[in-house]
Amino acid sequence: MKIGVLKPWLFVFPALFIYIAVIFIPTLYTLYLSFFNWNGVAPTKTFVGLSNYTDLLLHDSVFPRAVANNLLWTLGSLTIIMGIGLMLAILLNQKLKGRIVFRGIFYFPYVLSGVIVATIWTWMYNPMQGLFNKALELIGLGSWAQAWLAEPKFALYAVFVAAIWNGVGQPMVLFLAGLQTIPQDPYEAATIDGAKPRQMFWFITVPLLRETFVIVVAITMVSSMKVYDLIYAMTGGGPAESTHVLASWMYIQTFKFANIGTGSAISMFLVLITLVIIIPYVYYTTKKSHL
Numbered sequence: 001m002k003i004g005v006l007k008p009w010l011f012v013f014p015a016l017f018i019y020i021a022v023i024f025i026p027t028l029y030t031l032y033l034s035f036f037n038w039n040g041v042a043p044t045k046t047f048v049g050l051s052n053y054t055d056l057l058l059h060d061s062v063f064p065r066a067v068a069n070n071l072l073w074t075l076g077s078l079t080i081i082m083g084i085g086l087m088l089a090i091l092l093n094q095k096l097k098g099r100i101v102f103r104g105i106f107y108f109p110y111v112l113s114g115v116i117v118a119t120i121w122t123w124m125y126n127p128m129q130g131l132f133n134k135a136l137e138l139i140g141l142g143s144w145a146q147a148w149l150a151e152p153k154f155a156l157y158a159v160f161v162a163a164i165w166n167g168v169g170q171p172m173v174l175f176l177a178g179l180q181t182i183p184q185d186p187y188e189a190a191t192i193d194g195a196k197p198r199q200m201f202w203f204i205t206v207p208l209l210r211e212t213f214v215i216v217v218a219i220t221m222v223s224s225m226k227v228y229d230l231i232y233a234m235t236g237g238g239p240a241e242s243t244h245v246l247a248s249w250m251y252i253q254t255f256k257f258a259n260i261g262t263g264s265a266i267s268m269f270l271v272l273i274t275l276v277i278i279i280p281y282v283y284y285t286t287k288k289s290h291l
Helices: 002-033 051-058 062-092 099-111 114-124 131-138 155-167 169-179 185-192 197-208 210-225 229-234 246-256 260-289
Strands: none
Touching (some): 051 260, 062 155, 062 169, 062 210, 062 246, 062 260, 099 155, 099 169, 114 155, 114 229, 155 169, 155 229, 169 210, 185 197, 197 210, 210 260
């Protein structure tokens, strides 16, 4: 009887142990550090309570911008990256010649390291020899040429364009997998009834892709909230701290300024914002799927 009770836990234990050791305990320790002023080297830590949190909210001019950039990045990811991924999936789900090759071409950037992607696009944005400015000169729009990564007005959007190229392959593949599970019968019936492609998309494709949307939206939101590599490798958070997101500002505070407590507080804000976004979404979608 006792073995029967313990048997499920024996199966769960390996994953539970890894989760506790790799995620739960480090998160608790980070929360603990966020209440201290510590440079990571000194033998003692100074307890400051909530001062690190209040300083970020009231006195840190970069933190609000980092939060805004993170939310803007998330919005762009959920609309532009996911939208392009869906369009590519629908297009490449058709019986087109060479569609397997095109699937690989569009998916390939996703498997590249973020640093490699950042290096490629940094050269493309080079103000003197970069592809974009040279292309503008060739078509007679040389006056539009910019130092794209050096202008606070354009830098974040320039990095996001690189993120689109890098990230669109993932939702495309997931949507492709979802589309291939949809039977053809509803489309054939809709065609007989005289439905137009746009109507079939909204009333057949989208509802039957609901489960895929749940997965893609969740993955996209989490990925956009923890974005770091492209930002840091392309701009380092500049110019004038205009492209910082929470992860990059956390890194700067922790490892460049040696403010371990402040960096830990930023990470806790990142966890909190992510939970505030993800939990209602998961609750809503789970509740809706049981109706």
